[in-house]
């Protein structure tokens with residue numbers, strides 16, 4: 655039996671097919687060009703060096719942001735005065751997290767994920783704890799590094 659008419663003509667079908675292929679081709683080419691021009695794009699550093707005085711005097715039960723490559727890093731001082739540095743990115747789909755001082759927890763607004771003040775995932779979709787870094791100081795320098803990375807700064 656022959657269909658009398660169709661909502662999709664042969665021309666529309668072929669145009670859609672060709673258009674989709676063209677978009678995929680251009681997108682792939684642009685991505686390859688950007689990766690060539692900026693090879694470190696999206697890569698995380700092993701460590702960052704900050705100024706100690708900018709971070710060490712923040713009030714207890716608060717955070718101060720810093721740049722961890724192209725991502726958010728958080729310097730965190732607990733209520734008891736102990737200090738930490740962590741990646742301020744949710745372990746679910748990498749949204750930035752915020753610290754809720756009134757709850758003493760980290761919160762991800764993207765899908766309502768919660769982490770306690772030790773970075774443990776306690777509610778919502780995040781599958782694993784937050785990533786904490788190691789902190790060392792060298793004079794005025796505050797060195798924040800991934801765990802297990804040995805940092806040797808050039809001697810001035």
Ligand code: FES
Nearest residue numbers: 744746747762767
């Ligand atoms: S990205 Fe944080 S809960 Fe989904």
